[in-house]
Amino acid sequence: MAANCIFCKIIKGDIPSMKVFESDKTFAFLDINPLSYGHALVIPKHHGAKLTDIPDDSLTELLPVAAKIARASGAENYNILQNNGRIAHQVVDHVHIHMIPKPNEQEGLG
Numbered sequence: 001m002a003a004n005c006i007f008c009k010i011i012k013g014d015i016p017s018m019k020v021f022e023s024d025k026t027f028a029f030l031d032i033n034p035l036s037y038g039h040a041l042v043i044p045k046h047h048g049a050k051l052t053d054i055p056d057d058s059l060t061e062l063l064p065v066a067a068k069i070a071r072a073s074g075a076e077n078y079n080i081l082q083n084n085g086r087i088a089h090q091v092v093d094h095v096h097i098h099m100i101p102k103p104n105e106q107e108g109l110g
């Protein structure tokens, strides 16, 4: 846990979120500024800014959880995205995987 990290505060429940999954190592919630309906973030409970800062055993669940959420959302098309560093468009310095459903054009958004 890092005292000034927004995502650590979300894990603790100090900042509210729309939680979609939780286990001992992993937490997932809806993005506050979604790129499409169902845009979710999957994060390790272990705090670290970049993928390379996190121990392997805190990373193993991230993709399977993203897949579970994609399956549960019913999305047939979706993007998995993971940014590391400012130049790579990372804004929140706690590792996160985006699961972004890609709806059909006639469904709006995205």
Ligand code: 5GP
Pocket (backbone or CB within 6 Å): 006, 015, 017, 018, 029, 030, 031, 032, 033, 034, 041, 082, 083, 089, 090, 091, 092, 093
């Ligand atoms: P990044 O650009 O770092 O990969 O993406 C950070 C994501 O975190 C953005 O999509 C942003 O909307 C989301 N985000 C930032 N602050 C909050 C928050 O307080 N709650 C939630 N649910 N999402 C957040």
Ligand code: ZN
Pocket (backbone or CB within 6 Å): 001, 002, 005, 006, 007, 008, 009, 046, 047, 048, 093, 094
């Ligand atoms: Zn954190």
